[in-house]
Amino acid sequence: MNKLTHFDASGQAHMVNVGDKPNTHRIAIATGKITMLPETFQMIEAGSHKKGDVLGIARIAGIQASKKTSELIPLCHPLALSHVSLDFQLNSEQSSITCQVRAETTGPTGVEMEALTAVQVALLTIYDMAKAVDRGMVMGNVKLLEKSGGKSGEWKAS
Template structure:
């Protein structure tokens, strides 16, 4: 793990949860990447990759779900600012060696607060969508490794996992 800050920005002086005021922050380009894995049996992965899943194109559906989720993050995560995203990308890559699907999300905007939560939400919901579409075939899939890979911009600077 990396360094840990002792300052919780969503807690006011009285210890109450509050939304951070970003009105005095400079508008800068903010970017974030996140990832998640959906681990599954070789047969389940083959159904997805070969386009033989009875529910249709699993990757297309998961990609759209991830993009939609990034746009709805402020409705899902308390105290998150609603953001005008300029780009959301969700990539899904089958990985037979690891036995599953690797999901990477990318979010970008010009704004006063970061897009880490949007990138994490996109990757998470894409993973949940894959699980939902494939659960009839395999119930013991594992969603794993949801994490922020990098963030760029803003006062706190850049972060790379």
């Protein structure tokens, strides 16, 4: 019962058969965080409402990455995303930026991977744009917050 569904009975990987699953409206929300030096944080914060818009570019990178999920994750099914949005929270005490992604589709498989992929690539894009001034940034706490739709129904991180 509790097993890794991406392998068949003989232990070989396959793309799981979802042909019998009904199309349902599915939502996934994922999050992640990048922590940096205070000076780096201030540069990015300054740019977000003037010029040098790091977060605007990370948002676009995250949206585009979500569309590439099935190319990046070997056993993911291709799916038609109906919505993706990214939201950034700036936490000045921690010098960290939190990225939250909401992804939606109507289909036979969930969008958890699309949401998580968007988080990871958005964080990587922030790292890329600030690495010349701060190579020690750390990305973490990347996880699913909640999902709904499909047979397993609603789930929320505890």
